[in-house]
Structures are given as structure tokens and as C-alpha cells.
Amino acid sequence: TDSMREGRPVAVETRHLIQDTLPTPPGCSTPPPAPASSISQYACQRRTTTENRNRIFTDALEVLAESCEFNEMEGRCLAFRRAASVLKSLPAAVQRLEATRGLPCLGEHTRAVIEEILQCGHSFEVRKILSDERYQTLKLFTSVFGVGPKTAEKWYRRGLRSFSDVLAEPGVRLNRMQQSGFLHYGDISRAVSKAEARALGNIIDEAVRAITPDAQLALTGGFRRGKEFGHDVDFIVTTPEQGREETILPQIIQRMKKQGILLYSDYQASTFDVSKLPSHRFEAMDHFAKCFLILRLEGNQVDAGLNNAEGDSRSWRAVRVDLVAPPMDRYAFALLGWTGSRQFERDLRRFARMERQMLLDNHALYHKTKKEFLAATTEKDIFAHLGLEYMEPWQRNA
Numbered sequence: 001t002d003s004m005r006e007g008r009p010v011a012v013e014t015r016h017l018i019q020d021t022l023p024t025p026p027g028c029s030t031p032p033p034a035p036a037s038s039i040s041q042y043a044c045q046r047r048t049t050t051e052n053r054n055r056i057f058t059d060a061l062e063v064l065a066e067s068c069e070f071n072e073m074e075g076r077c078l079a080f081r082r083a084a085s086v087l088k089s090l091p092a093a094v095q096r097l098e099a100t101r102g103l104p105c106l107g108e109h110t111r112a113v114i115e116e117i118l119q120c121g122h123s124f125e126v127r128k129i130l131s132d133e134r135y136q137t138l139k140l141f142t143s144v145f146g147v148g149p150k151t152a153e154k155w156y157r158r159g160l161r162s163f164s165d166v167l168a169e170p171g172v173r174l175n176r177m178q179q180s181g182f183l184h185y186g187d188i189s190r191a192v193s194k195a196e197a198r199a200l201g202n203i204i205d206e207a208v209r210a211i212t213p214d215a216q217l218a219l220t221g222g223f224r225r226g227k228e229f230g231h232d233v234d235f236i237v238t239t240p241e242q243g244r245e246e247t248i249l250p251q252i253i254q255r256m257k258k259q260g261i262l263l264y265s266d267y268q269a270s271t272f273d274v275s276k277l278p279s280h281r282f283e284a285m286d287h288f289a290k291c292f293l294i295l296r297l298e299g300n301q302v303d304a305g306l307n308n309a310e311g312d313s314r315s316w317r318a319v320r321v322d323l324v325a326p327p328m329d330r331y332a333f334a335l336l337g338w339t340g341s342r343q344f345e346r347d348l349r350r351f352a353r354m355e356r357q358m359l360l361d362n363h364a365l366y367h368k369t370k371k372e373f374l375a376a377t378t379e380k381d382i383f384a385h386l387g388l389e390y391m392e393p394w395q396r397n398a
């Protein structure tokens, strides 16, 4: 995932930035459209499919959020992301500014952007950012696997503006991840299709089954939420035998290497320690064993063919794949955490903390006042503990 790069810290949760502090309504209603005032400020109480009717606004807000991120304005960044997320959940396109009245998380700045887009078809502020050299350069550099905002900023400050500048600069030392990022740039900056994700699922499933027949493999991330395209493919693998999950990833990696399909692998052993739970800070990444891979996918293994560029006659492409291997008793938490979306996860945790005095992360759910852990074997158990209506993965595209 993007934020795994360089261990980029997760944005600080800034509660004071929420403009409207509405009482938390129970659940979310399905269409016909609910009145704006009944829409929750929490993404985990809004059903959001992949069908975004307000893309024109959310794309603009995403640019503003990203620009804030590049300028280390975490609070504003999060405020724009929250506003975009609310708009994504709406059952219809916003056609008049009045339609946004009473919507949570929409601040003055966001409203001004919406109004401008409604009037002129675009936002001048967004246009200005898009044509800004610093924004363009940081956007370009962070599109490389292994390059986070900090590295991008460092390169920018050295006066580097293009990939050839970076590659020709003797003072720049690329780590292994970045070298692979440049080597496979064309392929891994190209979206992965659902058919390609399915083909990779089959390949990994075969490997898993050959190693431990009783292992479980689950597709997670954006594809589990029903997205047609993704920047990578995310899987969770676990086994009923306690401790076995720690050795399964190195074995899968070994097998892929023998098959000649492993183009890059970064394996991170588990640092999970039950005795250290709960973690009191919102952690960017969990402690489970995981690996970030680049795999070689053959076209003849993909039903609908490869999503390669027109005129690209290669029979294969490189694809980014993440595998995570939690112990079986943590499976539900890991699955919920890795299914995303990011905004959905952020708000699940914020909801748990603010509304339920609980701490949720990819490992566990902890009740702070009762001082006890709440066990779960399914995602439904976790929603129930939190007193939230269950949401299907395809409704979590916040």
C-alpha cells in the first residue's frame, strides 16, 4: 500500500476540523435519499459504493488534499478527504450548492470549491495547484514504488524535476525498492484489472494450497470492495495451526522464485506481540508478517487478457501484490483493516474511540473503560461489538 512506503506516518486525527458536530444517527438509510441532516460524519455509518456521482467535486478535493499532504498540513488534508468522502456517499450528483446544506464535514473552503465548480466547471485553486511545478514534481516522484513524500521533497529541493534528473544525479542513492520501482515503472503505474487480480488470486491460491492444504486465502483491499481497477492486489493468508502463518510467506516467496515469477520481494517478519496490545496510538501499519511483491503475470493466465498499453506486444506484465499473514484468531481484524477504504478505516477507528470508548486496529478491539478485549471471528462480530450496522465490503468505498 502507498503509506507503507517509508513508513509514512498516518495523518493526525484532528477532531476540531469537523465543522458540523451532529449527533450520531443510527446506521445509514438506503435510497430513497436521506435528508442531508441524517448523514453521519463517520464513513462507517454511510454506505458508499464504487459508483461516485460527484467525481467532479471529489477529484478536485483530492487534489487539494494531496497538495496539503505535500505541504505537511495534515489537518487540512484530512478535512478535504472527509468532505470528499461525504460527497462520494451521496445517491445523486450535487447540482446546486443548497443541496449540500446540512451535510457533515463540509467546511467553508470545500463549499467554495463546490460552488466554483458548479458555476465555472472547474476550480481555479485546483487548476493553479495542477500547474504548480512543485506539486507536479512531487506527484511524479511519489508515483514511483518506494518513493514517499519525504524522499520526493528531498529530490525536489536538490533541483531534480524529472526521472532522468534523478537517475543521472550521482548524489542520489536508490534503495532496492526504488530501483524496482523505476525498473517496472511503466507496468506498475498502470492499473491492475479485476481479471488480472483474479488470475493472481489463482496463482497464489495454488502456491498456498501446495504448501499447506488447510490454509485460507482471501482477496482484500479495493478488489474485495468491488473495484474494477486497483494499483495493486491485496491478499490475506492464514492457517488454523497457530504459528504456522509465520512461515507460510517465506515459503510462498520461495516457490514463486522457483517459478520465475518473482520480480521483487520485500518480506517483513511478524512483530506481533499479544502482550503489547492494545497499542494506544493509531498505527500506520500492523505487526503481522507481510510481503510487498512485484510479480510477473503472463497474459495467457488472464481471462480477459492483460491490461497492457496499446501497442505493447509483450506476453506479460509486472504487477504489485501485497500479502499479509495474521494468526487465525486475528483474522477478522486483519480482514476488516485490509479491506479499507482508508477513509472507512480511519472513521471506524475514530468512531470506536469517540463514540464507544474502544480502541480498534488491525489486531484487536479493546474496551477502554471495561479494560477488556472483545473477541471476533468474523467482521460481523466487530461491527456488532461497535454497535454498528453491518456493511458489506462493496459499501465501504468511502
Ligand code: DCT
Residues within 6 Å of the ligand: 001, 002, 003, 004, 010, 220, 221, 222, 223, 227, 229, 230, 231, 232, 233, 234, 284, 285, 337, 338, 339, 340, 341, 342, 345, 346
Ligand atoms: N490500509 C489502511 N491504512 C493504511 C494503509 C492501508 O487501513 N495506512 C488499508 C486500507 C486499504 C488496504 O489497506 C489496502 O491498501 P491499498 O492497496 O493502498 O488500497 P486499496 O483500497 O486496495 O486501493 P488500490 O486500488 O489503490 O490498491
Ligand code: MG
Residues within 6 Å of the ligand: 221, 222, 223, 230, 231, 232, 233, 234
Ligand atoms: Mg490495493
